Amino acid sequence: MPRGRSSPVGAVTVNANGYSQTKTENGWIGTHQLILEEKIGRKLLPGERAIFIDGDRKNLDPSNIDLNKGSVTQSIKARIAKLQAEIEDRQATIKELESELGKIDVSSD
Numbered sequence: 001m002p003r004g005r006s007s008p009v010g011a012v013t014v015n016a017n018g019y020s021q022t023k024t025e026n027g028w029i030g031t032h033q034l035i036l037e038e039k040i041g042r043k044l045l046p047g048e049r050a051i052f053i054d055g056d057r058k059n060l061d062p063s064n065i066d067l068n069k070g071s072v073t074q075s076i077k078a079r080i081a082k083l084q085a086e087i088e089d090r091q092a093t094i095k096e097l098e099s100e101l102g103k104i105d106v107s108s109d
Helices: 031-040 072-103
Strands: 012-014 020-024 027-030 049-052 065-068
Touching: 020 031, 027 031, 031 049, 031 065
Parallel strands: none
Antiparallel strands: 012 020, 020 027, 049 065
């Protein structure tokens, strides 16, 4: 679909990397991902990927699309590390604010 035009849900296009994409209510999703989700009966979890068994991105036969769970653990660990960093940042901000509050003459409020 040419740029600038709205595509209807269900429209299919091929991106610059050769992957087929399908327009959904939530935006464009790899067609191979949608096929795999239908095949396994659920949405992919964070870190799970749909892969082409024969390496051919044009071969959208369900038997050619498989689930790769290899990066699930890495994805979860990365999310935990990100959340821990955010907690540390927020705790530091709280300490700074408490310090500023301690410097303010509360009786002037």
